[in-house]
Amino acid sequence: MTTVARDRLARMLRGDVADVFSVALTVSTDVLSLAVDGVGPVAFPVSSARAQELLGLGEPARFGRGEETLTDPGVRDTWEIPKERVHASWDDDELNDILTTVKDELGLPITAELTADLHSLLVYEPGQFFRAHQDSEKDDLMIGTLVVALPSEHTGGELVVRHLDEKNAYRGSTAGLSLVAFYADCRHEVARVRSGHRIALTYNLLLSGDTAPSEGDEGAAGELAGFLREHFSTPVLGRYGAGPSGPPNRLVYLLDHEYTPRALGWRRLKGADAARGSLVRAAAEVAGYEAVLALADIKTTHSAYEADDYYGNRGRGYRDDGEEDEDTDDPADLEIQELIESTVMLTHWTGPDGDRLEATSLDVGEDEVCASTGTDDFEPYTSDYEGYMGNWGNTLDRWYHRAAIVVWPREQSFANRAETSPGWALDALAEMAPTDAQAAAATLEPFWDGALRLRTAEDSARISETFGKALRTADAVADAATASMLLRPFRVEYLTPSDAAPFVKLPGRYGRPWTEQLLRTWTGVGQPRWTVGGPERGRWVANSLPGLCAGLRAAPGVGEMAARLLVGLAWTWLREAIDGAARSTSPRSRDGGLHALGAPLASVLTAAATTGSADTRDTVLDHVRRQQDAVTALEMPALRAAAAPTGDDTSHEAGFGDLAADCAARLRSRLALPRRAATDWSITLAAGGCGCDLCETLRGFLADPSRRTLDWPLAEQRRRHVHSRIDAAELPVSHVTRRQGRPYTLVLQKTDALFTDELTQRARDQEDLDWLVAEWHLAPAPRTP
Numbered sequence: 001m002t003t004v005a006r007d008r009l010a011r012m013l014r015g016d017v018a019d020v021f022s023v024a025l026t027v028s029t030d031v032l033s034l035a036v037d038g039v040g041p042v043a044f045p046v047s048s049a050r051a052q053e054l055l056g057l058g059e060p061a062r063f064g065r066g067e068e069t070l071t072d073p074g075v076r077d078t079w080e081i082p083k084e085r086v087h088a089s090w091d092d093d094e095l096n097d098i099l100t101t102v103k104d105e106l107g108l109p110i111t112a113e114l115t116a117d118l119h120s121l122l123v124y125e126p127g128q129f130f131r132a133h134q135d136s137e138k139d140d141l142m143i144g145t146l147v148v149a150l151p152s153e154h155t156g157g158e159l160v161v162r163h164l165d166e167k168n169a170y171r172g173s174t175a176g177l178s179l180v181a182f183y184a185d186c187r188h189e190v191a192r193v194r195s196g197h198r199i200a201l202t203y204n205l206l207l208s209g210d211t212a213p214s215e216g217d218e219g220a221a222g223e224l225a226g227f228l229r230e231h232f233s234t235p236v237l238g239r240y241g242a243g244p245s246g247p248p249n250r251l252v253y254l255l256d257h258e259y260t261p262r263a264l265g266w267r268r269l270k271g272a273d274a275a276r277g278s279l280v281r282a283a284a285e286v287a288g289y290e291a292v293l294a295l296a297d298i299k300t301t302h303s304a305y306e307a308d309d310y311y312g313n314r315g316r317g318y319r320d321d322g323e324e325d326e327d328t329d330d331p332a333d334l335e336i337q338e339l340i341e342s343t344v345m346l347t348h349w350t351g352p353d354g355d356r357l358e359a360t361s362l363d364v365g366e367d368e369v370c371a372s373t374g375t376d377d378f379e380p381y382t383s384d385y386e387g388y389m390g391n392w393g394n395t396l397d398r399w400y401h402r403a404a405i406v407v408w409p410r411e412q413s414f415a416n417r418a419e420t421s422p423g424w425a426l427d428a429l430a431e432m433a434p435t436d437a438q439a440a441a442a443t444l445e446p447f448w449d450g451a452l453r454l455r456t457a458e459d460s461a462r463i464s465e466t467f468g469k470a471l472r473t474a475d476a477v478a479d480a481a482t483a484s485m486l487l488r489p490f491r492v493e494y495l496t497p498s499d500a501a502p503f504v505k506l507p508g509r510y511g512r513p514w515t516e517q518l519l520r521t522w523t524g525v526g527q528p529r530w531t532v533g534g535p536e537r538g539r540w541v542a543n544s545l546p547g548l549c550a551g552l553r554a555a556p557g558v559g560e561m562a563a564r565l566l567v568g569l570a571w572t573w574l575r576e577a578i579d580g581a582a583r584s585t586s587p588r589s590r591d592g593g594l595h596a597l598g599a600p601l602a603s604v605l606t607a608a609a610t611t612g613s614a615d616t617r618d619t620v621l622d623h624v625r626r627q628q629d630a631v632t633a634l635e636m637p638a639l640r641a642a643a644a645p646t647g648d649d650t651s652h653e654a655g656f657g658d659l660a661a662d663c664a665a666r667l668r669s670r671l672a673l674p675r676r677a678a679t680d681w682s683i684t685l686a687a688g689g690c691g692c693d694l695c696e697t698l699r700g701f702l703a704d705p706s707r708r709t710l711d712w713p714l715a716e717q718r719r720r721h722v723h724s725r726i727d728a729a730e731l732p733v734s735h736v737t738r739r740q741g742r743p744y745t746l747v748l749q750k751t752d753a754l755f756t757d758e759l760t761q762r763a764r765d766q767e768d769l770d771w772l773v774a775e776w777h778l779a780p781a782p783r784t785p
Contacts, residue, residue, distance in 0.1 A: 005230035006251055006370035012224065013253070013276045014372035021163040021257075021271055022182035023105040024170050029151060029177055031094035034201075036121065037085040045151035045174055051197035054123045057081050061122065061130075077128040078190070081121040088118060088201055102181040102205070106144070107271050113209040116146050124157055124198040130190040132162070137184050140262050143270065144205040145188075149178040154196025161188040164256065164377045172198060181205060183270045185258035187379055207268060224283030232289075232409055236367045246446065249412055249419075252344065252364050253280060254296065254371035255403040261348050261357055264293050264403065273403070276372070280405050290413050294349035294360075294404045298375050303337035304385060304396035334385060334396060339376075344369050346420070349406060360420040375400055415443035419451050423462075426469040426486070434478040441482045452489035467494040471502040480510045484518060492522040492569070493540040500551025500559075507558040516565055523569045535596075538577070541570050542599035542641070546606045553611065563611045570604050571616055575623060578634065582627055585686070585728050591633040598637025602656075606642070609653035621655045625662055629670070635663035636768050639776070660776040667769040676758055680705045681750050683731060694721055701748065702731070710748040711738075719746045732757060 029044040036042060039053045046054075058079025062071050095116070103114045117139070135145050147159060149172040159170045161182045172178045182188065184205075190198070228251065236245050255277070257270040269277045277293075284291040346362045380398035408416050418425030425444065429437045452466075467490055474483035483506065495503060507515040520526070549563040574597065581593030601620070608617040624631060642656045682705040685698060694714075701710045714722065719737060723746075726735050732753035738745040773780045 005227045005234065006253075006368075009224055009227040009231070009251075010253065010370040010372045012220070012227070013279065020105055020107060021166070021186050022161040022168050022180060023102050024168070025098060025101060025179040025181075026173055026176045027094065027098065027179065029175075031091040032148075032177060033089040034150070035087045036081060037087075042150075044177075045153070046197070046199050048153065048197065051123060051125075051152065051199060054081065054121070054199065055079055055125060055197075057085065058123050061120075074131075075133070076130045078130060079123045079125070079128075081123070083118045083120055086118065086121045086201070098179060102146070106181065106183070107274055108143070108207060109267070109274070111209065112207050112267075114143075115206045115208070116203040117206055119202045119204050122198075122200050122202060124154075124190065124193045126193050126195055129192040132160075132187050132189040134187055134258075135184045137260050137263050138204055139206060141206040141208050142184060142204045143207040143263070143268060144181055144183045146179060146181045146203040146205050148201040148203070149173070149180075150199045150201070151175055151177065152197055152199050154193055154198050156191055156194035157198035158191045159188060160191065161186050162379075163187070164373055172200075183257060184263075185270070218282075220279055221282035221286055224279060225286040228283055228287045228289060228407060236365070248365070248368045249447075250364065250368050250406055250408040250416055252294070252296070252346070252369045253405045253407070254298075254344075254369065254373075254375070255405065256373050257403065258401050259295065259403045261295060264295060264348065264350065264357060266293060266350075277405055280407065284407050288410060289407050290410050291405055291407045292350050294346045294406045296402050296404050297345045297347055298342065298400040298402055300342045300375060300398050300400075301340045302396045302398075303340060303394055304334045305337070305394055306334060336396060340395065342366065342375070346404070346406070362420040371402075375402065378402070412443060414440050415447075418444050419447050422448075422451055423466045423469055426466065426473045429486075430469070430473045430476045434476070437473075437477045438479050438482050441477060441486060445485055448485060449489045463490075464494060464496070468499065468502065471499060471506070475502070475505045475509060478509070480514050483510060484514065487518060488521055490522060491524075492519065492566075493536050495522070495540075495548060496544050497547035497551050500548055500554070504552050504555040504559045504562060507562045508555070512561055515562055519562075519565050519569055523573060525569065525572070537573055538596060538600050541574065542603050545570055545603045546610060549607045549610045560611060563607070564613050564616075567604065567607045567611055567613050567616055570600075570607070571620060574600055574604055574620075578623070578627070581634075582630065587630075587730050590630060594631065594634035595637050598634055598639075599641040601634060601638040602641040605638075605654040605656065605659070609655075614653075617653070617655045621658055621662075624659065629666055632663050632666050632765075632768070635659055635666075639663065639772070657776065660772055660778060664769060664772045664776075664778050667765045667772070670765055671762065671769065675762075676755060678755075681708050681754065683733070683750065683754065685725070685729060685731070690725070692721075694718055695725060698722060698725060698748075702733070702750075708750045712746045712748065713741070713743050714746050715743045719744070722746060722748075 032044075034042040034044075036054065036057065038057050039050070042050060042054075058081050060071050060073065061076050061078045061080035099114045099116060103112065104110075108114060119138070149159070149170075151172070151174050153174060154172070157172065159180055161168050161170070161180065163183070163186045170178065170180045231251050232247050234247060236248055253276075255269070255273045257273050259268075259270075266277065266281070281291045344364050344366075346360050346364060348357055349360055350357055378400050380400050383396060383398040385396050386394070406416075414425070414428070418428075429441055432440060470486050470490065474486050477483055477486070506518075545566065549566060552559040552563040552566075577597055578594070578601075581590055581597065584590040584593060601624075605617060605620060608614070608620065624635065627634075639656060639660055642654070683702040685695070685702050697712075701707060712722070723735055726733050726748075732751045734747075734749045734751055736747050738747050772778055
């Protein structure tokens with residue numbers, strides 16, 4: 001199988017670059033004088049008696065976890081004397097030699113200055129320890145830690161420093177000063193002290209001055225540049241057999257050390273990262289590309305099983321209910337199988353100058369990522385094991401922090417930044433000359449729809465701001481195709497009355513066909529009904545449409561044209577919604593659905609009057625009149641949402657008077673029907689599209705005015721069908737199964753709700769009719785007895 005260019009690049013960088021992550025030195029005690037307030041001078045080696053005195057001054061040592069500073073003897077059990085009470089004086093020349101050696105061994109830039117800032121004095125007594133951890137960066141210049149173990153009689157207490165799959169263990173000395181320096185991201189621990197006392201000074205290592213890495217080898221940079229060119233000229237193969245798409249937009253090379261946002265920078269790369277970063281940066285320059293630094297969050301998902309269950313239970317990970325899991329998140333207790341999925345998200349990156357950090361949120365594809373060291377070789381910062389769950393489970397999710405170098409062609413710089421910040425891109429395009437903006441916008445098209453729609457789903461509160469920018473930029477680019485591309489991902493729900501002024505410029509610039517196509521795209525014309533509309537569409541029609549149309553009419557001609565298009569499209573949506581609700585076989589769902597559409601109906605009629613769309617108004621009213629009698633559930637909330645007649649022509653132009661008359665006529669017709677006799681138990685079952693023998697028998701029983709119960713021997717599947725018909729129609733009939741004999745007997749009984757529900761409905765109809773007569777000046781009708 002051919003190795004892709006990005007993997008050959010990672011393999012070359014892994015090559016001969018050594019990654020030294022810790023350095024150990026032993027020096028004479030003559031170079032250090034130590035005194036502690038409350039104890040006085042401390043002679044070397046430290047005696048047991050002096051160690052006991054130091055213990056008396058100590059406080060339980062704390063440690064950092066995320067944003068918190070904690071005290072937990074189960075994690076860190078040692079005594080700490082703060083630096084304000086510690087006075088450590090070094091021979092300046094000797095300390096300079098020590099720091100120069102550390103700097104050289106760790107591969108830090110020769111021209112940089114490395115200094116040591118005292119942090120604390122630690123005293124471990126028998127049984128104390130510090131579990132594996134990473135030091136927090138306590139200063140913007142901090143790059144590592146220096147531990148100076150003072151000579152003393154003790155056993156245990158080894159300092160173990162780990163990076164990736166390597167570890168170095170360091171023991172103290174009974175005669176000299178034992179110094180260990182390591183990068184801040186290295187995990188390290190202090191083993192349990194078995195006897196005596198382990199005493200150590202800790203320092204923060206600070207890197208300052210000229211920290212620029214040395215230039216990489218020209219020959220190596222040239223070879224790497226070839227890999228980069230190949231990467232950016234090779235189409236990405238589609239998944240699941242899809243054909244190749246365009247070349248990748250970026251290359252993400254994952255580094256081997258971890259960095260916090262405050263520590264990320266070209267001048268502060270650690271160990272092998274510094275050499276590799278210099279080479280990649282030089283190669284990018286040779287190829288004419290741009291390179292930035294980034295921080296990445298990585299999630300991996302493996303199939304995994306608890307070690308005791310993998311073979312004994314064929315991998316199902318079964319355990320009894322109520323049995324407690326212990327340490328199941330620890331990979332040491334799991335049999336980890338194949339990798340199921342790996343995702344990489346860039347969370348921060350630097351600007352082109354490498355000094356300004358920008359927050360980002362960008363998922364990168366597997367075809368864009370490579371590394372010299374696999375992510376599984378790192379220590380995850382958290383993990384989650386999901387045991388057997390029936391249809392899924394037995395998976396181990398692990399999350400990692402890694403740094404990366406991100407490379408892209410200079411001509412793709414704008415697109416890469418735009419993908420993570422569409423708002424920034426729109427601002428930038430609006431500031432460009434039209435021809436430059438059109439060229440820059442063309443680089444956005446492959447991902448623009450996805451980037452915008454992802455952010456509208458994640459951050460709806462900010463999308464209105466982005467939408468406003470898109471309207472202004474669509475006008476500024478002065479090109480119909482570019483404007484359409486920039487606006488295409490949005491929905492009509494983002495168009496509010498406050499957007500009328502910037503929006504109305506677009507029909508004037510690009511014309512009616514362009515405007516109509518844009519609005520059809522925004523409203524989802526031609527798309528499946530479930531993908532568009534819904535409650536958000538109803539709220540937009542009810543709350544924004546009339547005001548928006550009024551605002552658009554302020555621009556004669558093009559504004560009126562755009563407003564009429566919006567009214568027509570709103571009615572198209574509303575008609576489909578009304579028809580869908582009216583078709584529901586559930587009376588509650590039907591009435592609830594129609595009721596929710598009342599306010600949108602009032603807004604469509606108001607907007608039709610505002611825009612002079614008499615044809616649309618008449619079409620709306622005619623459609624409502626042709627509905628079944630249940631349409632009063634739509635008419636009443638629409639009339640309540642509309643303003644009552646004020647003596648002007650608005651209500652007449654909107655057709656509310658006609659709607660009120662139709663609704664009143666339906667209510668009067670229902671109220672004119674005679675009340676149900678106390679002996680009438682007849683119920684009408686709608687056809688519902690089913691004419692089977694069961695439904696015919698059910699229909700006959702329901703229609704019988706004198707019959708209240710039916711004992712009906714039926715097999716299970718036939719009983720289930722009858723149950724469903726009764727429930728779907730919400731009939732006032734109880735239906736239970738008497739489980740005696742074979743087949744069981746389905747017992748149907750008509751309930752008193754048949755009478756109480758009818759009385760409740762008559763009272764509601766009378767109340768609605770009284771309101772219509774009072775508010776809409778209709779002629780009163782005599783009340784039915």
